[in-house]
Amino acid sequence: MMRKERLSRELMAVRVAQELQEGMVVNLGIGMPTMVSNFIPADGSIRLHAENGILGYGPQPLNGEGDPNLVNGGGEMVIPLPGAVFFHHADAFAIIRGGHIDVSILGGMQVSEDGDLANWATPTRGLGSPGGAVDLAMGARTCLVMMEHTTRDGKPKLVSRCTYPLTGKTCVDLVMTDLGLFRVTSDGLVLTEIAPGWAPEEVQSCTEARLLIGSELKEVLQ
Numbered sequence: 001m002m003r004k005e006r007l008s009r010e011l012m013a014v015r016v017a018q019e020l021q022e023g024m025v026v027n028l029g030i031g032m033p034t035m036v037s038n039f040i041p042a043d044g045s046i047r048l049h050a051e052n053g054i055l056g057y058g059p060q061p062l063n064g065e066g067d068p069n070l071v072n073g074g075g076e077m078v079i080p081l082p083g084a085v086f087f088h089h090a091d092a093f094a095i096i097r098g099g100h101i102d103v104s105i106l107g108g109m110q111v112s113e114d115g116d117l118a119n120w121a122t123p124t125r126g127l128g129s130p131g132g133a134v135d136l137a138m139g140a141r142t143c144l145v146m147m148e149h150t151t152r153d154g155k156p157k158l159v160s161r162c163t164y165p166l167t168g169k170t171c172v173d174l175v176m177t178d179l180g181l182f183r184v185t186s187d188g189l190v191l192t193e194i195a196p197g198w199a200p201e202e203v204q205s206c207t208e209a210r211l212l213i214g215s216e217l218k219e220v221l222q
Contacts (some may be wrong), residue, residue, distance in 0.1 A: 056085060190212045
């Protein structure tokens with residue numbers, strides 16, 4: 001049986017970028033979420049924040065164009081836009097904890113149907129720490145998660161209950177995977193947009209959590 005195509009990370013980032021509006025302050029988590037910076041206006045109308053102390057950077061630099069002294073919280077080089085500001089990382093966390101981040105976009109290892117997030121440890125990963133993810137998950141006005149729908153060995157990442165250590169409880173509002181877009185509601189996870197060529201029952205077969213089907217379900221980026 002031919003394996004069905006899933007959304008590329010670039011298409012996922014394009015769709016996530018559509019959730020952002022002019023004037024928002026947005027924090028991009030380490031990994032896949034950083035790609036969103038390549039698909040937002042480069043005029044600074046959406047202000048990207050990093051927890052190491054920068055506000056107002058733009059797309060990822062091309063090879064050889066970055067400055068190793070200008071990085072985000074994950075150590076990746078960034079390009080400041082006109083009007084960008086730098087500050088102490090304590091002030092960066094004060095912005096997060098003070099509720100001044102409109103949207104945090106985080107990676108995920110598990111998201112439950114209640115909107116719980118686990119994104120920093122697994123039983124086989126060993127010791128580590130959640131870093132700023134707890135602050136971003138709980139402090140932002142909206143928390144959006146980007147992740148593959150399943151693990152490399154095919155286990156669901158949208159689950160009934162998180163079995164990995166939690167980053168935050170009932171903090172996730174929206175989940176973008178390579179199979180679709182899901183909104184967290186009081187009734188559970190609602191599939192609102194689906195990857196082209198996939199049927200809702202096929203997505204459900206890859207999902208542990210029970211899915212509700214949006215009344216206006218459409219293809220991603222339709």
